[in-house]
Amino acid sequence: MLRLLCTALLHALLLRAQLPPRVDIPAGDPRRPVWRFPLRHGDALLLSADEALLYVGARDAVLALNVSDPARPRLVATVPWGPTEERKRECSLKRKSPETECFNFIRVLVALNRTHLYACGTNAFSPACTHILLDNSSMPWVAVGQRDGKGQSPFDPQHSHTALLDGGELYAATANNFHGTEPIVSRSLGTRTALKTDAFLRWLAGSPHPTSPHGAPSPLTRAPSPDDATFVASAAPADDDQVYFFFEETALEFRCVQRLRLPRVARVCKSDVGGDKVLQKRWTTFLKAPLRCSLSARFPAERIRHVAAAPPAPPAAGTERGAEFYGVFNEPGPHGGSALCSFSRAALRAAFEGRFLEREKENAAWSVRSAPSGEARPGSCSVAPSSDQALTFMKDHFLMETPVPPAHGRPLLLSPNVSYTHIAVHQARGVGGTPYRVLFMATAEGSVHKAVELAGGRALVVESIRVFEEPQGISCVLLSASKAVLYLGHAGGLLAVPLSNCSQHRSCAQCVLARDPECAWSSGSGRCESLRGNGGERGAASSLRRSLTWLQDVEGGDARSRCQRGRSGGAEMEAEMELTLRPAAHSVLRLPCPRRSAWAAYSWERPAGAGDAELLPDLTLLLVAQRRSVGSYVCWATENGVRWAAARYRLLEPDGGGRGSEEEATAPPRPPPHGSYWPQLVAVAALLALTLPAAVGLGLVAFRARGKAGGVEKTPLNGEGGVGGERGCVQMDGGSGGESGGLR
Missing domain, CATH: 3.30.1680.10 (ligand-binding face of the semaphorins, domain 2)
Incomplete structure (x- = not known):
């Protein structure tokens, strides 16, 4: 318990110490232009071999955009592919919404060759796939034929999925049934035997089908169970015989009061052809291992969101190839953040060559088992299993004992209060030829964080780019290295963000x-x-x-x-804001300090004897315009030994009249916030309200006392008598009119 507490404390301290994004760029800022192309649900993206065309899997259509000029994408072709009216009626009968769900959401889009694309979609909860003929003539592009897409595309657009094409074969992972309770990893297309995981053996965590009293599947729909496997990405390195699938599932090897969801990586071999008698049309090389991206080895409770393979790059001389997979993980809980981890193929290989976990019964504890000796290792890609005994071993030993640790043994980046959903990796070279990995991470709110991986196993977020005016999710990301553009698909269309400016x-x-x-x-x-x-x-x-x-x-x-070398111009930086103000006398001025860098330290320089001023949390200086306020105000920023003026203000002598001119009102007078002069103003007003009636009352008493001393009151200006008679005076010494006497 103490160890877990210390780990949690260390994790919290590291999150607190993590630097925020250096620059936060709002939507519409010219420093980071974003090019937009409207369409319905850009959920699948694919670039042509020369990266001149971008294929977009939308709702009920596949589009082709000419992106030779990324700033001006041009629609080249549209291939309509929606469900038939019969399929829509069936979808409605399944209690799905005809307004939002009974469409064909394209989920798989791959290039079979130079002349054909292969696409799969939900097809109104009846998955289907088709070939799209790419015609360079004036004839329109068309969808050729249609086939069952079960196991390649999900039924529900909300279900998870991933797919890739390698050697003309499609490797896919998704839900294999209408309810989303049967996760499957499959291989199809090509000329070899189609393979898939075994649902009965529970190689992947799934829930049993809801059944009717007669034992048949219930016609009622149901949301996927939180116990079901959730797929996020797949990868097939060109120089490897292995295909990797990254996902999350309920960990049955842990005995917890609450079911624990863990990130996993599964591996199958491209050379797998299935078994002859045992595991026919099933994988004989399917293995899975835990992924770790946390500081705690005993309680790794991260939620995996996405994984991207790094572009191929030769290793440095005398060193092994470095990290090749980058994944983003979310911390559970309301106050969790996100973590970025990298993994090497060497670490994955070590995990899959380790010991197996097994259990004899459904509710029995898991134990460790070494691979049987005397024959080829079960699950090996290099040598196929030579006996039914090895295949029988594989049926029950698919979970590895050793987790895959992150490179450098820790996350590259911890970002508090941020939820990363997607990642793309770019390979860049610095001035000296040093290779750098630049990471682009999409957030749940619709921002893009740009991070740079540095030596020593750490990454820094150098930019946060907001691409939407209002927060919304991003459904997919695709990076074009030749165009230096990051493409983002979302429910309302397509965005293109330059990698640098x-x-x-x-x-x-x-x-x-x-x-x-x-x-x-x-x-x-x-x-x-x-x-x-x-x-x-x-x-x-x-x-x-x-x-x-x-x-x-x-x-x-x-x-x-x-910057002190040669003709570099030195380290001087221009001020973000320079203004001359002549405010109205006694007006409240707000002098903002633009934060060009969140990593800089900021301080204000004011004229001597300028009087009181208040510094707000956003570095805005609050002061009252007076004669002694005249002078120069500078907000200084210092970062890595470089000092620059973030803002300069020159205050002239205040106008004696009302409000200053519109040009001078860049920092307009506003009611000061709580904690400045407002409480004093309220107190003075309250004192006046209390003392004014008392002063009036005292004045009346004094006036009457003066009348007593003189014995008479003066005649009113209208010449009429007071109360009690027509004479010009009233008796004041206790007569009948004494109680009601006095001025009205």
């Missing part, structure tokens, strides 16, 4: 502090420019020359020393 950095210091591997300050041109097309992808022979003419420091962001 070096021109937004207008000084050497800004360029170096950005820590973008694709951006460097050119000493020759005096601009921050992209290394693409400027020698950034060339060999190591010119790396020394580039390091002298192009200034960059991805690892440390040391702009102070880098």
Whole structure:
């Protein structure tokens, strides 16, 4: 218990110490343009071999967009592919909504060859697949034929799925039934035997079908159980005989009061052909192992959301190939964040070559079992099982004991209060030819976080780009390296975000502090420019020359020393805001301080004797315009030894009249917030309200007392007598009119 508590405390401290995104760019900011193409449900994306065409699996259609100019995508062809009216009627009878569910949502989109695409969709809860003929002539593209898509596409658009094409064969993982309770990993197409997992042997966590009193499947629909396997990604390295599936399922090997969901990785071999007598048309190489992306080895309770394979890159001399899979995980609980972990194929291989877990009965405890000796290892890709005994062993020994640990033994990144949903990986090279992995992670709110993996097993989020005005989810991501664009599919269409925008950095210091591997300050041109097309992808022979003419420091962001070389212009940075204000006298001024970097420290410099001012949490300076407030106000930012003015304000002597001009009202007077001059103002008003009636009363008493001393009151101006008679005076010494006497 104490160990778990210490682990939780360490995790909380690391989350607190994690740096926030350096720059937060709002939607519509010109620094990060976003190109939009409206359509209905961009849920599947595929680039052509030359990356000139982008195929989009939408609702009831497959679209082809010309993206030769990513900023101006142009529709080339539309292939309508919706369910028939009969299918729609059947879907309604299954108690599904004809307005939102009874459509054909494209879930699988792969390129069979240069002339055909292969697409699969939900088809109004009756999965179907088709071939799409790609015609370069003036004839429209068409869908050719239709086949059963069960096991390749989910029935429900809400069910999880993943699929890839390798060697003309489709490897897919999804729900194999209408209720979503039978997860399956299958291989289809091609000329070899179609294979799948065995539902009866429970190789994947699934729930039994709801049944009617007669034992037949119930016609009533049901939501997938939280115990069912949820697939998030798949990968098939070209130089490997293995296909990997990443998913999440209920861990039966743990005895907990509450069922524990764990991330997994499953592996099958491309060379698998199934068994002859045992495991016919079933995988003989299916194995699965736990994935770990947490600080706790005893209680790994992460939720996997997505995994992406890194672009192939040769390992450094004398070293083994590094991490090749990057995954995003969510921490459970209302206050959890997200974690980013990387995994190597060596770690996956070690897990699948370890010991097996087994149990004799359904409710028995799990135990460890080594592979039988004397023959080929069960589940091995190199040598096929040689006997039915080995295949019988595989039927019950599909779960590995050893979890797959993250590279460097810890997460690359911990982001509190953020929920990552998708990830894409880009390979970039810095000025000296050093390779860097740049990671793009979509959030549940519809932002994109750009992170750079540094040496030593850590990553820094250098940008947070909001792509929507209002929060909404992203359904898929696809990165085009040749176009340097990240494509995002969502319910309302397609977005394209450039991977970098070096021109937004207008000084050497800004360029170096950005820590973008694709951006460097050119000493020759005096601009921050992209290394693409400027020698950034060339060999190591010119790396020394580039390091002298192009200034960059991805690892440390040391702009102070880098920008003092040659004609770099020094480390000077221009102010974000410079204003001259002549406010109205006694007006409340709000002087904002733009935060160009969340990693910088900020402080205000004010004129001597300027009087009281209040600093708000967002660094805004609040003050009252007076004569002593006149002078220069500067908000200074300091990052990595570089100091710059984030904002400069010059306050002139206040106008004695009312409100200042509209031009001067950049910081308009507003009611000060709680904790400034407002309480004093309220107190003074309250005191006046209490003392004014008392003062009036005292004045009346004094006036009457003066009348007593004189014995008479003066005649009213209208010449009429007071109360009690027509004479010009009233008796004041206790007569009949004494009680009612006085002025009215």
